[in-house]
Amino acid sequence: MVSNDMASDMVSREMQLSGLVQISDPPRGPVAEVVERLIYPFQHGEAPEPRQATGFYTDTTVCIGCKACEVACKQWNQLPSDGFNWSGNSYDNTTELSASTWRHVKFIEQFSAGSSSDAAPGEPAVNRWLMMSDHCKHCLAAPCHQACPTGAIIQNEFENVYIQADICNGCSCCIAACPFGVITRSEMGGHSHKCTLCYDRQRDGLEPACAKACPTQSIHFGPVDELREQARQRVEELHRRGVRQAYLYGDVPSETYSEMHSFYLLIDRPSVYGLPDQPFNPWLNMMGDYVRSVAGGFAAIVVLLVVVFLLRS
Amino acid sequence: MNGYANIPITKVPGWHGIIAWDALLNGMAMGLFLAAAVSELAAPAHFTPVAKIAYPVALVLLLVDLGLLVLDLGDPLRFHHMLRVFKPGSPMSVGTWCLTIFSLPLTAAAALSVLAEFGFDFERARIVAVVVGLLPGFGAAAYKGVLLSTNAQPGWKDARWLGGYLTNSALLMGCAELLVLSAVMKQTQATAILRTAFNVLLVLNVIPLGLLFRNLQPAHARLYTREQQWRVGALIFVAGTLIPLGLMLLNAGVPFILGSVVFLLFGSWLIRFVYVKIPHTAPLVGGESKLP
Amino acid sequence: MPGLGASFGRGAATNYQQDMANSDCILFMGSNMAEAQPVGFRWPMKAKEKGATLIHVDPRFTRMSAVCDLYVGIRSGSDIAFLGGLVNYVLTNNRWFHEYVQAYTNASTIIEEGFRDSEDLAGLFSGFDQKNGAENGTYDARQGHWGYEEHPNGDHTKSAHSPEANSAKDPHGRFGHCMDGSGEPYTSPYQDMTNAQRDPTLQHPRCVMQILSRHFARYTPEVVSQVCGCTQEEFVRVAELLCNNSGRERTTCIAYALGWTQHTTGVQIIRTAGILQLLLGNMGRPGGGIMALRGHSTIQGATDVSTLYDTLPGYLPQPAVHRPEHEGLTCYIDYGGMPTGYWANFSKFIVSLLKAWYGEAATPENDFGFSYVPRVDGDYSQLAYFDRMAKGGVDGYFLFGQNPGGGGPNAGLHRAGLRNLKWLVVLDWFETESATFWKNDPNGPPPAEIGTEVFFIPAAAAPEKEGSLTNTQRLIQWHKKAVDPSGDCRSDAWFVYNLGKRLKQLYAGSTDPKDRPLLNLTWDYDFDEHPRLPDGTLSRIQGEPDLEKVLMEINGHRLDEIDPRTGRPRLVSGYSELKDDGTTACGCWVYSGVFPEPGRNRANERKITDNPVQPEWGFAWPNNVRVLYNRASADPDGRPWSDRKKLVWWDAEKRRWVGPDKPDFELEKPPDYQPPTGAAGMAAIAGNQPFITKADGLGWLYSPGIKDGPLPTHYEPVESPLGNLLYPKHNNNPTVRFFEGPLNHIAHAPTTEYPVVGTTFRLTEHYLSGPMSRFNSWLNELQPEMFAELSYELAAERGIVHGGWMTIQTARGKIEARAMVTRRLRPFPIEGRVIHQIGLPFHWAFAGEIVGSNANDLTALLADPNVSMHESKAFACQVHAGRLEGDAPHATVPTANWPTLDPIPDTPASAQPEGRLGHGK
């Protein structure tokens, strides 16, 4: 969260921003355009100075499912709506993250049959409605980033995983690589998109649109190490209050996956929230796969050579 | 109670069927070049004539394959963005660079081979090009499997032996194509050698294929009934291995060789197709439906 | 909200939303704050983080229930039973706050001999007179002896307060209120309160405490669970939580909204909560009070400055024709005011108002132009008015930002009314149901058969105009104009101001006395110099009024003093400066102080200080008090009840009331002050009487000022599958007002034809009848279709499948909806039967980018006696599987795609990093 006075100069900053215009001179004439197209991707910019790593800590226990974060994200990033389909899956009509939906609030109705009072003795009656605002996890070692052959996906100065949509050529490797199903390729334009962690806002000293819109501060934005501290205290607090199930997802690396710059406080199995129970980074297998691949080829070549040598004369 | 537990998490890349063809053509192109190069370098006397035809054919196959690759991009006009960086950690990047680099010596080899037909013979240069092409060519064959196994897709992510199989089968197919060429060109010597090599490689290829199937077993069990699995497995084994082997052993006549190779290619395509379909296929029992 | 006015004096939320963070326990009942006021809900969540207990009592398990510590499901319309049960629990278990109740409430007051309670008369109070034949009637409080027992030696000289006069006096007017049903900040005193008899021992059989105990004695946990459908354990848990979190050290807040107000017993539900909070000693204290969570931005303002037909600004009664006591100013003041308490200043308020309106033309000689004030000649509450309209009694109508054709109860009848008009002017952002009813209403006749001429005036949106909004906690906040409205759009103020100017032109020079009111009206709000936009450029709009001038007029002026800084009359610093001799003008006394000096618009202040009350953020009426009656946060001797809960206390050195909040009390009046006999005005309020707008300065457990009885009584909703378990002779509130007619059939309780209990509710994703959300695809994609929430059990009974279609039918109409079968709703076991309940969002209709069936085609036109509130929160219906025959309404093509359908933009150059290509670390 941001302090009040900080918030207030953010307000004034936003005023100014709305006045700003994007400067870019479009190439004139077909030839110029072709040339532009050819050289554009090779013009590498200056790598900005590394800054304090930022991220999200999402406390699902205080989420009220208001979807303000979803709307704020679409509004700030001017993302098109995905059409009007009533899913019937509780209040979740967004259903998934995609190139045009970078925030997705999930609803999980957990009610045992029969009212809370007449629950069968022994098994405690569950009466809860879980809500969770999902988005890109900004993995420290991000498979999507590792997969990207064009360098469109980079880790920016805030250590956020960022897709430069003007570089992306839609090869879809990142889509295949993301263990969380965050990225898809847009039908319009054919490029991949996902949460930018409001890179443009961060650059201008503003907190991300979703975090700013969240009324209950379910979405905490800030320096990751501070967030981790805050989150751990919250978990202890919840444990003290008897919410034994509370735990953090993605705040620390596991054997199979790096820590995530946006992590969650959950109170049920990850898979219940549509998250992999044990996220796995495919790159842990890459070297082995290369070896097997080369071996397979070599074996064949050797066989071929042997046969040729034996039957030469 | 299970919330989103039964809804697939990962998103499927929009690669469609094209990639199955790409995997096939990639293998055929690299395989043909490598087989030709290796055997020509090992026994020029027997193989140079076929090789000189093989290189241009490989080039054609490669170009078609590249075409498919570009078509598969969301924004084909940005294909060259692949070349703005080299990322050893990204199989796609490695592959693209191998293919690009490989395309140069291959083109040279092909061109010089064709010129040679018209009497402009730069033999030494041609050999140099072939040698230079070996490494990138091998890389271009070897990356494909790694690309399709280094990701989070259900099934694919467990395919430890995909690379092993694909590269191996690339050479098998290459050998097969070379065999057809030599048979058609009546290169009896080369044909004889390659027939034997083909049979051995065919048997050898069963090993990575078996290992790959073991990797994929759990995924298949999720997607197909035992019976379906048996049917497809049998089809692949019979069409892709037994029949080619049988025909090849039966008779050395061109029709038999052709038939055998056609069956092999069909089998190889089928394997790639079934593999590519895995993430696109909905699990057998959807568990409890989406609606609470 | 007279429910609050009747108990405490002022009809507004007593605390502020930020203060909910100070609560130890919050009971949400009839409110779904997390979905309806999500931003304000951050404060209850803060309280929860600090360890407070949140309770939600609601027929549906909602997004708020999900974050509350305890959810209890009760049947729609059973709230008085539940709350009455709590009152009974507190009394029988002796859990009430003795010092507080003894000192600050009218518990000890003795009631007239002749009064009979509903317990004695099987569901009726004394004084009921029933038009023969009619199923409903009215109370005559005087006949019923609802009043206070007078002291034998009290003086009867105050003629204005003789019983005769009192009986005629009726601060509500005979008529009700608008939909949001806000109330006036006082209720009529029965007689000279300072003179009432008391029994401090609370033992007298006719003292309020005893009457109260008897009245609620039958509301036992058993009865509660039988009527409400919750279990006794659940009820007792709630009761214990409230008791354990009230007292010296702890406070409990009760928050309500439409789940309480939208009932024919709404006012009495709120009264019951008032009684409970007085008994627990939570009023006037931090983290306590009753939060009325209101809706429309500035709906509170609309009732303060009064867009209501039956009050003048500042809750002064609207003079009516045929009422002798409203003929001249003097008797109007006599009847309107009160001898004691703050309302003794009544004359100052009305005279200053008249000076503000008629300026020079308002002189002592002509009663300050009191005769110019239009007299109301009937019931102009929305429901009664549209009932008349539907029956063909109205020619023309202006709709400023309202969509009754979609959002009005029994919207079909509302549309029928619009069809009967000769002309209709709609000022709106969008072409709403009320603007397109003549062509798009799927249930309406062909356009050719409709005579109404509709004028659509495009309205400016909030960022395109300046002005003030008064929110649910009486906080007046100014908003500046960001941009000019596009095209022909104009602010509502522009429209009204210029309409007024033209009318004045039209009648200019007329000598006809009946034109005087219009010609004498002060109507001069032009900008001194042409206004500029924030970016410094001149505004494109001509003729926009300067709303700060209007706010200054509302704040008030000293007409006899010129401010050297402005050369204009000096602004008053607050209503204490107002006079009744015509030397002050004030447009709305409760807002006085909002513009204390030139250039200081306190509504526009946004200063964050280290005072937790944040007194410099906006301006709260009255007098910037944030917690009403905060004198009660200290004990009778002026010491805080506890350190933990201190807010305002008596500083013996300074000899004044101090604390973080502005004291809602005379600053210098010591706690031990006792009024001399016969004292009038504020002098009659003792130093230990916090409820200063009550004539006796006390919180009213027993309140004679309400039309359906001095004490709350459980009645079934007018439409209910059940009879009244507590008073079988009287199923419904006997004073309900009906609007019978072919378009408004009622299924009287108990009905077997419509066995399912229906209610309507809001979704966070949509706004009211939908115009403000159903034209926005970002919101539409989040809740794209009309649906109904029902239990697994009901679905199984009727063969309705989740995600499939179902139809819902009432005596008014039939609609279709997608079935949302969920365990968040449960059938209620009641009187050995299973009662099913369904919930319907009311956001859909036939105009907009997404359209669907309208829940308000099902609801009924009914009015509670106090504020003419309808009963959209409880009605009887029948449900079936399947769809309606005939074709569904189709979406209106939006004038512009919003958001645009362009591809997702490439990374802007401004955000073009070239980062490290390293694969993480």
Ligand SMILES: Nc1nc2c(c(=O)[nH]1)N[C@H]1C(S)=C(S)[C@@H](COP(=O)(O)OP(=O)(O)OC[C@H]3O[C@@H](n4cnc5c(=O)[nH]c(N)nc54)[C@H](O)[C@@H]3O)O[C@H]1N2
């Ligand atoms: N997103 C959004 N916010 C809004 C609005 C909107 O349309 N959309 N409208 C605004 C306006 S104008 C207003 S007035 C407020 C209204 O705010 P609320 O009154 O909180 O909204 P509702 O959903 O109408 O009703 C609240 C709850 O009352 C419950 N209820 C129904 N019948 C009963 C009953 O008999 N007893 C009890 N105890 N509960 C019952 C419903 O299930 C519902 O959960 O919201 C304001 N805020």
Ligand SMILES: Nc1nc2c(c(=O)[nH]1)N[C@H]1C(S)=C(S)[C@@H](COP(=O)(O)OP(=O)(O)OC[C@H]3O[C@@H](n4cnc5c(=O)[nH]c(N)nc54)[C@H](O)[C@@H]3O)O[C@H]1N2
């Ligand atoms: N069944 C059922 N019915 C209900 C309720 C319920 O709970 N259940 N709730 C009731 C309640 S609490 C309320 S408040 C009413 C609300 O009912 P309405 O007052 O009709 O509210 P809306 O339907 O939002 O219509 C408001 C209109 O004002 C327009 N508007 C917005 N801003 C401006 C402006 O600045 N100027 C102008 N000129 N127009 C503007 C909007 O576009 C919209 O068309 O609905 C009531 N109806």
Ligand code: SF4
């Ligand atoms: S969550 Fe997926 S998209 Fe986001 S950084 Fe990790 S891998 Fe990339």
Ligand code: SF4
């Ligand atoms: S689709 Fe775009 S972002 Fe994703 S890997 Fe390919 S180039 Fe990179």
Ligand code: SF4
């Ligand atoms: S950080 Fe920005 S882009 Fe990411 S979800 Fe939030 S609003 Fe959307």
Ligand code: SF4
């Ligand atoms: S804005 Fe906050 S509370 Fe609302 S849905 Fe998003 S995360 Fe939850």
Ligand code: SF4
């Ligand atoms: S819509 Fe406005 S008033 Fe309503 S909760 Fe959101 S911010 Fe508050």
Ligand SMILES: [Mo]
């Ligand atoms: Mo409202």
